[in-house]
Amino acid sequence: MSQNISTFVPEKGRGEHFAPAATTLSMKDFQNIRDVIYKKLGIYFEDAKVFFIQKRIEKRMAILGIERFDDYAFQLCFTDSDSVEMQRLANLVTTNETYMFREFDQLQAFADICLPEILKEKERKNDRTLKIWSAGCSSGEEPYTLAIILREVMHDAARWNIQITGTDIDEHVIDMARKGVYEERSLREVPIEYMDRHLKETSVGSFQIHGDTSRLVDIQHLNLHDKVSMRKMRSYDFIFCRNVLIYFDDISRRTAVDHFYNALNPGGYIFLGHSESIGRITSAFTLLRKGRHLVYQKAPPAVRNDSTKEPS
Amino acid sequence: MNIEDHISNLNSEDEADRMYAAEDLGVANDPAGVGPLIERLGMDPSRAVKEAIFLALAAIDHPSVVAQAADLLAADDAFLRNSAIQLLQGKGEAAICELLKKLKDPDPDVRKFALDAAAGINHPAVAQIYEIAIEDPEINVLIAAVEHIGRTRQTNFKNRIEFLFEKSTHPMLLSALLSTLIQIGDEKSWEAIQEGYPTSESVPGYLLSWWIQAFGRFGGIEDLEALPQILSAYGKSHLVDLIDALSSFQERFGTIQLPPGCCQTLADLSTGPISNELKRRLLMVVERFPSTEEINLPMISRLSTLDMPSNGKGISDS
Amino acid sequence: MKKKVLIVDDSQLTRSYHSFIVESAGFECTSAVDGLDGLEKTLLEHFDIIVTDINMQGMDGYEFIRRVRTNAEYDAVPIIIISTESRENDRQIGFTAGANLYVVKPADASRLVASINLIVGGE
Numbered sequence: 135m136s137q138n139i140s141t142f143v144p145e146k147g148r149g150e151h152f153a154p155a156a157t158t159l160s161m162k163d164f165q166n167i168r169d170v171i172y173k174k175l176g177i178y179f180e181d182a183k184v185f186f187i188q189k190r191i192e193k194r195m196a197i198l199g200i201e202r203f204d205d206y207a208f209q210l211c212f213t214d215s216d217s218v219e220m221q222r223l224a225n226l227v228t229t230n231e232t233y234m235f236r237e238f239d240q241l242q243a244f245a246d247i248c249l250p251e252i253l254k255e256k257e258r259k260n261d262r263t264l265k266i267w268s269a270g271c272s273s274g275e276e277p278y279t280l281a282i283i284l285r286e287v288m289h290d291a292a293r294w295n296i297q298i299t300g301t302d303i304d305e306h307v308i309d310m311a312r313k314g315v316y317e318e319r320s321l322r323e324v325p326i327e328y329m330d331r332h333l334k335e336t337s338v339g340s341f342q343i344h345g346d347t348s349r350l351v352d353i354q355h356l357n358l359h360d361k362v363s364m365r366k367m368r369s370y371d372f373i374f375c376r377n378v379l380i381y382f383d384d385i386s387r388r389t390a391v392d393h394f395y396n397a398l399n400p401g402g403y404i405f406l407g408h409s410e411s412i413g414r415i416t417s418a419f420t421l422l423r424k425g426r427h428l429v430y431q432k433a434p435p436a437v438r439n440d441s442t443k444e445p446s
Numbered sequence: 447m448n449i450e451d452h453i454s455n456l457n458s459e460d461e462a463d464r465m466y467a468a469e470d471l472g473v474a475n476d477p478a479g480v481g482p483l484i485e486r487l488g489m490d491p492s493r494a495v496k497e498a499i500f501l502a503l504a505a506i507d508h509p510s511v512v513a514q515a516a517d518l519l520a521a522d523d524a525f526l527r528n529s530a531i532q533l534l535q536g537k538g539e540a541a542i543c544e545l546l547k548k549l550k551d552p553d554p555d556v557r558k559f560a561l562d563a564a565a566g567i568n569h570p571a572v573a574q575i576y577e578i579a580i581e582d583p584e585i586n587v588l589i590a591a592v593e594h595i596g597r598t599r600q601t602n603f604k605n606r607i608e609f610l611f612e613k614s615t616h617p618m619l620l621s622a623l624l625s626t627l628i629q630i631g632d633e634k635s636w637e638a639i640q641e642g643y644p645t646s647e648s649v650p651g652y653l654l655s656w657w658i659q660a661f662g663r664f665g666g667i668e669d670l671e672a673l674p675q676i677l678s679a680y681g682k683s684h685l686v687d688l689i690d691a692l693s694s695f696q697e698r699f700g701t702i703q704l705p706p707g708c709c710q711t712l713a714d715l716s717t718g719p720i721s722n723e724l725k726r727r728l729l730m731v732v733e734r735f736p737s738t739e740e741i742n743l744p745m746i747s748r749l750s751t752l753d754m755p756s757n758g759k760g761i762s763d764s
Numbered sequence: 765m766k767k768k769v770l771i772v773d774d775s776q777l778t779r780s781y782h783s784f785i786v787e788s789a790g791f792e793c794t795s796a797v798d799g800l801d802g803l804e805k806t807l808l809e810h811f812d813i814i815v816t817d818i819n820m821q822g823m824d825g826y827e828f829i830r831r832v833r834t835n836a837e838y839d840a841v842p843i844i845i846i847s848t849e850s851r852e853n854d855r856q857i858g859f860t861a862g863a864n865l866y867v868v869k870p871a872d873a874s875r876l877v878a879s880i881n882l883i884v885g886g887e
Binding site: 528531559616618625651652655 | 775777778780781785788818819820821822825826827848849853857870872873
């Protein structure tokens with residue numbers, strides 16, 4: 135019996151042996167890609183990020199088997215109608231790390247300008263409730279950060295009915311959030327004065343949120359895609375949903391934002407990640423400048439002279 | 447709750463109720479919802495509700511949605527028109543037939559909006575729409591057609607674009623044609639471009655950026671003779687285009703010699719008031735072209751003294 | 765000091781073309797890719813003149829103009845619309861929203877510059 139000696143040629147896996155051309159992403163292609171990322175995700179990458187973006191695009195190109203940057207740019211801009219590739223790229227160009235006092239600048243806008251404004255308006259109407267929603271709170275760093283800020287900014291916090299609701303879809307991180315225990319990594323941005331006042335070291339390198347602060351926070355399970363649960367969320371003065379929506383597809387993102395709109399009181403503020411822009415998802419919110427910051431607000435109740443409608 | 451309930455809630459006094467009614471009609475995917483949704487569009491004072499209505503219409507799979515959206519292209523309200531364009535784009539192939547009809551509308555604005563909608567649809571049948579649009583007597587429609595043909599890489603239109611390029615005189619149309627040739631053209635296109643503009647001096651200012659890009663994309667080694675002149679005249683004003691063009695030459699021809707003096711000129715340009723990123727690119731280009739001359743790299747421009755990206759994070763922003 | 769012009773248009777081609785014309789006329793130009801980008805830019809820095817398209821995805825030009833006008837800093841800043849529409853109704857909507865001048869596309873270079881100079885000179 136003659137034997138065929140066959141040479142086994144392993145099939146080249148696209149991701150393994152394929153290397154993108156040793157070229158540079160042109161400024162033109164970078165600008166086109168930058169523009170479409172901005173339009174679809176609301177994240178803006180300045181010129182200085184060319185190299186950063188190039189490296190991440192190279193990963194996508196290796197997997198997709200694309201050789202030229204301009205071909206990738208074309209696909210991203212024109213053939214990605216359901217934003218699948220955009221989501222994959224989003225995962226590469228954003229960091230999903232969570233820690234307390236993340237995006238300090240934005241928290242300053244909240245603490246120094248928006249919060250006092252809302253408190254003053256409520257006091258004027260003798261309303262001492264304050265509701266804040268931290269959507270997609272993961273292991274709880276954000277809601278506890280907000281609780282710390284409230285206790286620091288509000289001198290008469292005890293006379294207010296304050297609810298900070300942290301929600302997430304993942305039961306595992308919810309458990310962690312309820313415990314309120316964090317390692318130094320999560321605490322590296324916490325201002326030193328606040329460390330002593332709101333956290334106590336329970337074992338080496340491990341800190342727990344003080345009871346007085348953590349009792350302002352309620353952690354719940356919630357799926358942002360679940361219409362029924364989302365519609366129940368109402369009367370919030372602030373919503374934080376930072377670095378969450380960029381991972382959603384277009385339709386889910388727009389639907390979630392509609393729910394946020396209805397969950398907010400007129401005059402309430404919504405905060406997405408500092409480089410995300412809710413104006414790209416909907417034009418229903420008003421873009422304002424407060425100090426150095428740009429913020430989005432749901433239009434405050436108009437003063438009505440119409441007798442058939444009650445002023446809110 | 448059934449369809450009638452949702453339709454009834456569309457008229458609720460409460461904004462949230464109306465938004466959720468629209469959402470529910472979208473989820474129901476029932477054509478009976480289309481009429482009431484469109485009617486509400488015309489009268490609701492809330493932006494948020496109108497956007498929710500468009501989202502709902504996008505979710506309803508029925509030809510009546512496409513027909514209604516196409517009619518909205520003639521609306522007085524710019525928000526309705528633009529949302530209709532987006533809605534039609536989302537419908538994809540199902541919208542093409544209606545859009546073809548609108549390409550024959552007597553109103554040139556409607557024709558242009560229909561074209562913009564079609565340009566967002568990734569389907570071979572869209573080529574029929576470009577074929578009509580590129581013969582449109584209204585210049586805005588024509589310019590938009592040319593732009594879209596380039597953006598969506600309709601290479602079948604190359605000859606037509608070259609033809610138009612040869613005979614057009616309108617500055618904005620010329621810009622569109624040249625930018626599209628860069629996307630879909632080839633060496634023959636470069637010949638056509640050179641016929642009109644043999645040297646960089648002959649290029650009117652508003653076309654220069656495109657011309658330099660074409661030079662980078664199609665130029666041959668023999669065209670590099672003109673580089674010293676181009677660099678001295680436009681090195682500062684069109685630095686980004688020139689850097690891209692030279693990178694493109696490197697990609698296409700590998701290591702080649704630039705005419706004498708060019709490398710030094712490029713190195714000198716790096717001392718200008720340009721961003722670190724541009725400096726980095728400029729010096730990368732210079733370092734990759736072999737040169738027989740000694741180049742004086744100005745001290746402050748040495749790559750090592752610039753903020754180099756590490757871990758791909760680039761220069762940190764606040 | 766050069767006057768600063770903000771050009772808002774969702775077509776890259778149009779942005780380049782108009783920027784070139786306006787810069788050649790001696791102004792300093794910034795471009796915005798659409799209404800929202802334009803609005804953000806107006807909030808972060810001051811422009812002396814705004815030139816905007818109307819038909820843009822997301823926030824259209826009229827909405828952009830209305831929102832710019834709610835910012836007190838921009839009460840007196842001239843806003844020029846450049847759009848394809850030539851109906852009288854469109855001009856009216858533009859002026860009601862807060863624009864000062866309406867130029868029909870495609871604007872030839874001298875007409876655009878003349879419009880800007882006219883409106884700037886009139887202050």
